[in-house]
Amino acid sequence: MRIAVINPNTTASMTATIGDAARRVANPSTVIDAITSSMGPASIEGYYDEALAVPGLLVEIARAEKQGAAAAIIACFDDTGLDAARALASIPVIGICEAALAATSFIAQRFSVVTTMERSRLPVEHLVRRYGMAGRCTVRAADIPVLSLEDPQSNARDRLRSEIAAALKDDRAEAIVLGCAGMADLALDLRREFSVPVVDGVAAAVKQAEALVAMGLSTAKRSAYARPVDKRYDGAMEAFAPSAMGV
Amino acid sequence: MRIAVINPNTTASMTATIGDAARRVANPSTVIDAITSSMGPASIEGYYDEALAVPGLLVEIARAEKQGAAAAIIACFDDTGLDAARALASIPVIGICEAALAATSFIAQRFSVVTTMERSRLPVEHLVRRYGMAGRCTVRAADIPVLSLEDPQSNARDRLRSEIAAALKDDRAEAIVLGCAGMADLALDLRREFSVPVVDGVAAAVKQAEALVAMGLSTAKRSAYARPVDKRYDGAMEAFAPSAMGV
Amino acid sequence: MRIAVINPNTTASMTATIGDAARRVANPSTVIDAITSSMGPASIEGYYDEALAVPGLLVEIARAEKQGAAAAIIACFDDTGLDAARALASIPVIGICEAALAATSFIAQRFSVVTTMERSRLPVEHLVRRYGMAGRCTVRAADIPVLSLEDPQSNARDRLRSEIAAALKDDRAEAIVLGCAGMADLALDLRREFSVPVVDGVAAAVKQAEALVAMGLSTAKRSAYARPVDKRYDGAMEAFAPSAMGV
Amino acid sequence: MRIAVINPNTTASMTATIGDAARRVANPSTVIDAITSSMGPASIEGYYDEALAVPGLLVEIARAEKQGAAAAIIACFDDTGLDAARALASIPVIGICEAALAATSFIAQRFSVVTTMERSRLPVEHLVRRYGMAGRCTVRAADIPVLSLEDPQSNARDRLRSEIAAALKDDRAEAIVLGCAGMADLALDLRREFSVPVVDGVAAAVKQAEALVAMGLSTAKRSAYARPVDKRYDGAMEAFAPSAMGV
Amino acid sequence: MRIAVINPNTTASMTATIGDAARRVANPSTVIDAITSSMGPASIEGYYDEALAVPGLLVEIARAEKQGAAAAIIACFDDTGLDAARALASIPVIGICEAALAATSFIAQRFSVVTTMERSRLPVEHLVRRYGMAGRCTVRAADIPVLSLEDPQSNARDRLRSEIAAALKDDRAEAIVLGCAGMADLALDLRREFSVPVVDGVAAAVKQAEALVAMGLSTAKRSAYARPVDKRYDGAMEAFAPSAMGV
């Protein structure tokens, strides 16, 4: 079984972190393809970046399906382009936010997400509401740029730690969800440090993808996820006409 | 006062209908610029089309602001790219779905949206929930392609009519919201035919845009609508780097 | 187009402030009739005052419609008697709370209302919930009597300012809604002082009323807003029998 | 213990029915004062009637408290003027809708209210939501004028019966709530006829009032139910100035 | 009329406190049978104790019905086994949490429950949500073991007092609900001390039980509360086979 883990941020070093986290939990028989999108923002920080990461993401989703991936994962915590990807693909597509929230819901009644930038907090709160977790999940932002997580000089990890401490003290959180794919390598250390479950969405999405494939389940195609109607696409988007995507 | 009414569908005939509807209700001193996006799908029918209409829309939003528009309207009922556009622009940006729902909320306690394709129903329902109208608004689909509304041979308008009749009979609807920019020319006739308020989102958005401008209000820039952080954009999206958008 | 802006508080100086705010944003062709109710409490502070302001308000609503107003505005932030007025009148009737919340929803995802008395906070929270804004709007009270806003000796405006500051610091508010018609003259100054959008409901309601009239829309008369059934009214209320109201 | 059961409809024959229903369930030591309001509409059918019944109701609430009633009941299913009455009075005030819903919540998970006029359905639905029962309670209207319930020639009771039958068949209702004080005499017969619990709000409110008095509980006066601030009342409402009400 | 007040905690001294509180508010003609469960945990503190208290509770529910009780009360604030008891019994069964919340809803718009252990807070919050009070009720835990309430040496009552003070200061609570049957004797003193309504669920449940009996109402048997289907029960649970319960 091959699972495509697509990083819609165009930063390859971040993809390496994501791929490692994915492989750490994957079944022995699962092959993880960690893929960096080649068009869009270097990092996704808020609505504007998110919107412009979607075309690049969809290119990779289509390519992964054509190359035989059994499932695809969108490795950005705002679940970038998830609905469009599900409409396009026949294989299951999983967002790391939805996977992280679902996994955490089995081990804690209340929990907190700690994400990066303040501007990402509302979008994540919208996801939390959409996924039915609004009554039990608080969203916090450590106010750190996404790529600072990779910079050993920055204080990003310290800020993340102090936000986790605040969540455990003030939110009645029983567990912590890491709110950025770029934090995927930190889950184990933070779990040890804070003695509470710390959930990384990349790992959660890999296991969820394996689960759907094992059960033979894929996206229902009856309503809003029906295959896109073919039509003319204009200008720089011409290549995205459904029939041109080849899936 | 100039208001840019941007059609994210790349079909110019549809834009003409939209422009006419906008001008019909605009103040005498308001100039309506009806603009057709030049990149993206010919019509927006579901999540996939919607996602790929956003870059073209954002190009027009930025251009409109630079050319002095006082406000911008997104003339597609799924409020395509609204959050990204609000983050990008300094001028107010209004979606026709949100404007239509708000206007209708002042004249009816329960109402129904009639949109085009079944696959657009769930996305519109998500908007209805987001805008706080879930308890009072039903969404129906007439199961007609968007562009069939322009085709005098099609039975699109008959299906729309029969769905309106069903809403009035079965949903306890007191008013009808037309769930597609391509229906903007039909509001008056349908109002006469059914003797209930029939609300077109293009008209509603124009009046809402005029209102915000008259009150001197524009998008709050404190949180998720803060101006995008400048950064490298890769591949075909290079031109969308925030600093390259010129607003 | 004439719009009746009815102050259900019987204090004429407050009506003058309201009328000025209304005229400041009205279209050149709109005539604002600022009207003081002649029966009821000098100021509306809580449920009891609100209930007893309604008959006086309804008298003015009926009179305004008979005298040719195109729309009526209820200039008190608890949207006093809105449902009864909508049932009675054929012209559109707008409350300043609902108008302020709707306008703010187009420019901010989260915002705070600052009202006057603590006892008005729960009634305004009920309105916020009714209008579908409960997840995004916090209500605060500055703990000031309504009429103290007009008293240059009082510290009312200072308390209002400090509550706005608290909202911006603690509520994640991106914009402020002024929760009393008597604050209508303060919006511009406060906007400059705090550098965030500050929304006055009187202005918002005027623009909303103009919008509905321009679109040819008025209250749907199919359900709870159907014209009252005529019947005997007893005692001091005799003159309110529907047929006696003349609309 | 004396309990004032106030009929805000000014129709004395209806009050007689209400008084009988109240006495049927009251404790032997409870005295029921069944009181007809002397100002306002002959029957309350929708928002307009409801608003204009409030002043007359408040007069009787104040009088009852001054004359030593231990609690007051508002005998109209839209809980007419409940908030204003609670702010005014020191004794507990109970609405028959809230009492009926609470009682039914102890014996059924899902239930249906059957009220009179279609125009009362939305107001009752708002109450159902306010009282936290929205997920388990359906509201139906039998489309009958309130006073037709007293007319043996009318088909009102047949329409009520057929709406109850529909509720049991289509709403998954386990119990029925009678949605009008004028139906108070029908509960027992309908219970026998349909073999399900049928709840009358007048009876429920009497027992709830006795309960609060026995427990020594009355309205909390800390927030929106704080005693009204005294002030000038103008015009025909002069006598309603809080200090003039004598409670 | 005999009402069985069943303490599902197996601690007789606690039952004595409960019985006293019940008799204090009961009608003169009501006989209170205060019953201690003979199987299960000495005190119910959290989900595990709650689950294992249910069989013992059901034994007493069945016995009470067979011995002629007109209604049964479950005297533990997590409403232990309420749904199972309602399915089993023909007489009305009332939980003290649901009764306390309902009574308080008639006298306050916002209120706080103060319960014992932190681990009971989430279960009580689930009840608050189920009973439709989530928007108006805050749950606090004084972090005291249930049985420490009986120990004059412990600081349990001081902690309870300081949590009540915090609720009045920080939760906008207008009234307090005591969140444990073991606090039933404290309501009057705390009411005097804090000058707000303090509601004890045991008392509230007794009055509610009397009310239902007076109205001739009992559990609807149409859906999830239908009498259990008889069947084989195995092992130590053999005696709980529905036909063996004798009701």
Add this chain to the structure above:
Amino acid sequence: MRIAVINPNTTASMTATIGDAARRVANPSTVIDAITSSMGPASIEGYYDEALAVPGLLVEIARAEKQGAAAAIIACFDDTGLDAARALASIPVIGICEAALAATSFIAQRFSVVTTMERSRLPVEHLVRRYGMAGRCTVRAADIPVLSLEDPQSNARDRLRSEIAAALKDDRAEAIVLGCAGMADLALDLRREFSVPVVDGVAAAVKQAEALVAMGLSTAKRSAYARPVDKRYDGAMEAFAPSAMGV
């Protein structure tokens, strides 16, 4: 990795079906222990059976943990005793309802559960609400006894089929969730028959359990799932005192 799949129904033939379904999707390295509870009802049909199945279930949960299971699954669709089991155990515990809903949420926006008895419908609806799926999931009952699923003479499977057909036609369901552990063998056939995803909770729970174990996650022990406080247990429940359970 050993996973204990515990059937809280005491019917061994049903456990065999469950064990087969579990093994069909488990990883090669996972050992499935399918365990029949030895105390409680032969089948769980409604609240009463559910409550009395819990002690037997908890015995097996404790035993499984002591014998080295890495996770436990409760194989009954009402997620019998889930909260108590999570408080007791250190290993993750998964309910088949929660697992099925979570899995389905990744492949469909709207879906329907088809359960067995009408009396189980409300309990399942409560779970659906608790798990945050209320807006997107409809619950239906085929009105069949649980054990009739095993009886080739019964029409149980036909009724199940016709309820699925109704869900696809009337609920806008995109996928079907089988609402009983006893249906676990039917998922594949029904998927083929109806050409939509059909989800079995036993399979979903196995994959979810494997996922949590692979990620090193288990129940957070900070709040309501904290280990039970040790104390005296009385009567037939003596052996359930936390310290006697040996975990």
